[in-house]
Amino acid sequence: MSFMGTVGSVAQAGQATVGGSAPTGVSIATGSSGNYDNALFTGDLVYDNEGGNSPDVHIFNPTSSFNYNSTDNIYLVSKQVDIADFSGFNGVAGASDIVLKAYCRATNATSFQWTMVLGVETSLTNVSMSVYAAGGTSQDSTGSSGAAVMRMTFGGSKAGYLFPEDGDTLALKLQCTATNSNGSTAATPLLIKFKYTS
DSSP: OOOOOEEOOOOEEOOOOOOSSSOEEEEEESSSSSSOBSOOEEEEEOOOTTSSOOOOOOOBOOSSOOEEETTTTEEEEEEEEEGGGGGGGTTTOSEEEEEEEEEEEEESOSEEEEEEEEOTTOBOSSEEEEEEEOOOOOSEEOSTTOSEEEEEEEEEETTEEEOOOTTOEEEEEEEEEEEETTEEEEOOOEEEEEEEEO
């Protein structure tokens, strides 16, 4: 089963001197400068609706820029997730909140908007996806709340949750658009694929 969805947000004022053109040099990175451009990192928000701390299963810290796919004009990376790691959710939480964190680099931008899309490669068993937090509007979205958050809700019940199965894939596509009074410029998007294995 495949999922498609979009997370949007309203732009917020930033800090920059506006020139005579739309923002330039727009890209998604792990910080304002240095390593790594065209990369992001991910984590899990603590979700404890059943009285415990949920485990971290979607942790990704890049060691380089993502690989560029010229055909689709996108930077991409894959991360394997061991299905056994989900066992820590039993009796603790019925969902995993996945946060994408990044910095939107840009010159002469006054506002920023993050969006996230579930990629067409997404194919999941036993779980459903929903928006937990709308796309952020902060240029620096490397903090705990990130640029956007997706919730993976498990099937089954507290007595025994049902998790993704071997071969399943969750693809999350992140985009940042920088704006000033002269127009908007979108960064080349990033795509991270979580591949579940047993």
